[in-house]
Amino acid sequence: MLRRYGSQYAPAVLMIAVAVAAFFAFPFNLAFLTRILIMIVLVLSLDLVLGYAGIATLGQAAMYGAGAYAAGLFAIHVWADPVAGLLIGALAGAALAALAGLALMRTHGLTLIMLTIAVAQICSEIANRARDITGGADGLRGIRMQPVLGIWEFDFIGRTGYWYAFAVAAVVMVLLAVLVRSPFGLSLRGIHQSPERMLAIGAPVYWRRHAAYTLGGGIAGIAGALTAQITQLVSLETFSFALSAEAMIMLILGGTGRLYGAVIGTVIFMWVHHTAAANDPFNWLFVIGAMVLAVVFFLPTGLISLPPALKRLAKGGRHAGS
Amino acid sequence: MQGLEVRGLSKRFGGLVVSENIDFDLKPGDRKALIGPNGAGKSTFANLVTGILAPSGGTIRFDGQDIGGMGEAHRVKLGIAKTFQITTLFPEMTVRENLRLPILEREGRGFRMFRRASGDAAVEDEIGTLMAQFDLGPLADRPVRDLAYGQQRLVEMALTLALKPRVLILDEPAAGVPSSETHLITDAIARLPEDLAVLVIEHDMDLVFKVARSIVVLVQGRILTEGTPSEIAGNAQVRELYLGGGHD
Numbered sequence: 001m002l003r004r005y006g007s008q009y010a011p012a013v014l015m016i017a018v019a020v021a022a023f024f025a026f027p028f029n030l031a032f033l034t035r036i037l038i039m040i041v042l043v044l045s046l047d048l049v050l051g052y053a054g055i056a057t058l059g060q061a062a063m064y065g066a067g068a069y070a071a072g073l074f075a076i077h078v079w080a081d082p083v084a085g086l087l088i089g090a091l092a093g094a095a096l097a098a099l100a101g102l103a104l105m106r107t108h109g110l111t112l113i114m115l116t117i118a119v120a121q122i123c124s125e126i127a128n129r130a131r132d133i134t135g136g137a138d139g140l141r142g143i144r145m146q147p148v149l150g151i152w153e154f155d156f157i158g159r160t161g162y163w164y165a166f167a168v169a170a171v172v173m174v175l176l177a178v179l180v181r182s183p184f185g186l187s188l189r190g191i192h193q194s195p196e197r198m199l200a201i202g203a204p205v206y207w208r209r210h211a212a213y214t215l216g217g218g219i220a221g222i223a224g225a226l227t228a229q230i231t232q233l234v235s236l237e238t239f240s241f242a243l244s245a246e247a248m249i250m251l252i253l254g255g256t257g258r259l260y261g262a263v264i265g266t267v268i269f270m271w272v273h274h275t276a277a278a279n280d281p282f283n284w285l286f287v288i289g290a291m292v293l294a295v296v297f298f299l300p301t302g303l304i305s306l307p308p309a310l311k312r313l314a315k316g317g318r319h320a321g322s
Numbered sequence: 323m324q325g326l327e328v329r330g331l332s333k334r335f336g337g338l339v340v341s342e343n344i345d346f347d348l349k350p351g352d353r354k355a356l357i358g359p360n361g362a363g364k365s366t367f368a369n370l371v372t373g374i375l376a377p378s379g380g381t382i383r384f385d386g387q388d389i390g391g392m393g394e395a396h397r398v399k400l401g402i403a404k405t406f407q408i409t410t411l412f413p414e415m416t417v418r419e420n421l422r423l424p425i426l427e428r429e430g431r432g433f434r435m436f437r438r439a440s441g442d443a444a445v446e447d448e449i450g451t452l453m454a455q456f457d458l459g460p461l462a463d464r465p466v467r468d469l470a471y472g473q474q475r476l477v478e479m480a481l482t483l484a485l486k487p488r489v490l491i492l493d494e495p496a497a498g499v500p501s502s503e504t505h506l507i508t509d510a511i512a513r514l515p516e517d518l519a520v521l522v523i524e525h526d527m528d529l530v531f532k533v534a535r536s537i538v539v540l541v542q543g544r545i546l547t548e549g550t551p552s553e554i555a556g557n558a559q560v561r562e563l564y565l566g567g568g569h570d
Contacts (some may be wrong), residue, residue, distance in 0.1 A: 076415070179435050180437050181439060182438065183432055183435075184434055185435075185439065186426065187426070189412070190412050199394055200372075200403070200406070200482075201405070201481070202395045202398035202428065203432055204432075211433065299332040
């Protein structure tokens with residue numbers, strides 16, 4: 001029993017330990033570490049949509065940007081409470097996904113991918129044109145958040161921001177862990193693996209996909225709200241194609257359809273990006289490209305499968321030796 | 323009338339007539355087989371009954387209710403289910419998970435988000451019963467892509483039966499199964515619930531004569547004749563058209 005629970009919660013305990021260790025080990029890089037946490041939330045949202053439900057999208061940034069602008073505007077004009085802002089961001093992301101999903105979820109494959117890119121581009125263009133509201137290309141400025149839960153002020157070094165982002169990422173992680181084990185989560189995997197069969201067992205495949213896309217949009221909206229609140233700035237970049245594409249690479253790197261895969265992929269991508277770009281600002285993409293190629297060829301289920309793969313290799317080696 | 327009642331059913335694809343004026347009944351407890359040469363319109367007929375295709379004419383009634391305009395999912399809920407000719411399972415899932423999905427859908431729980439899919443004892447019991455019925459118990463936790471094809475066909479039948487259908491259409495249940503394993507399929511069909519209405523569409527004549535109590539012969543979209551296995555075996559026209567003619 002203990003062993004079973006041990007293996008079940010070991011990754012969660014490890015993640016908390018890493019977060020605490022990182023906080024003390026890199027006290028002057030908290031802004032960067034916070035960016036990793038926010039990206040983890042975005043990549044988790046993509047994992048639900050792409051990894052579990054099999055909805056091919058290169059436009060997850062649309063909902064991220066919607067959440068960021070909604071939370072930013074809400075803080076400036078209505079109420080600067082962080083948690084309320086998160087809810088507004090989630091609602092904005094979910095609403096956009098629900099609306100776009102009505103059309104998007106009727107399509108598949110390449111058509112779907114192109115349309116998801118188009119939605120993000122349209123959002124970006126709207127934000128660009130509505131300069132009076134969004135600040136256009138200059139970005140949305142003047143976001144001043146109240147203390148988290150009325151207790152913790154956002155500080156200059158970013159300690160509050162770090163723990164706030166960590167808490168939100170942890171809540172999202174737990175929520176998704178429950179979701180993917182639920183009947184709903186099982187049915188999403190079913191739709192991913194065999195949509196014809198899901199129809200034949202009487203499942204409303206379209207609405208199931210729509211629900212998954214909307215939920216994923218809500219979580220992406222939370223990630224966007226986090227970035228608006230912590231960096232106190234929202235730029236048009238939040239809608240960018242590059243962001244959607246990077247999120248997808250992080251997910252593939254770590255392993256799709258595995259929540260910890262999304263976490264690992266994000267951490268490794270961001271860390272490699274950070275160090276490789278510092279050493280060689282022009283060729284850092286080469287390192288990422290090589291890693292993605294290696295993963296796709298040798299570990300198609302992602303880096304999350306590296307430990308079991310090594311274990312198998314070691315076992316095989318011993319067999320060969322004996 | 324109880325069961326399925328088809329009258330004057332037609333299906334045209336443009337100028338091509340694939341089903342013409344078909345009358346067909348299937349009552350609880352029936353064990354019927356639909357045979358006919360390639361291109362006779364057997365699968366089209368099955369797809370019309372399950373709602374994958376929309377008919378060009380005629381009526382389909384189930385327990386007296388007109389279901390001709392209903393979609394596939396709706397008819398499944400009423401109790402009409404079909405296995406796939408080509409195995410269509412959830413390949414990365416275990417046998418247990420493959421059977422859990424249709425039960426949860428049947429019970430209308432597919433949108434539940436905050437309970438464990440495997441957390442309902444009644445559902446898990448039902449999965450166990452189904453696996454026992456098809457001798458799948460020892461394979462319960464293996465992903466279905468790792469199973470032999472004959473075993474996958476059994477999962478296919480178990481999955482469809484998990485919907486608790488009242489009409490079960492088996493579309494070539496032994497297609498692609500090596501002859502050494504076809505007895506698995508015949509045994510499984512023999513063990514289906516007595517009151518279930520079963521229609522088997524099959525090329526394998528041995529299997530048809532083992533499981534069917536009544537055989538319908540379809541040729542070029544039309545019903546040529548219907549009778550008991552011995553009547554059909556003795557029918558000169560059928561022998562000439564189908565059985566004798568070096569069928570594949």
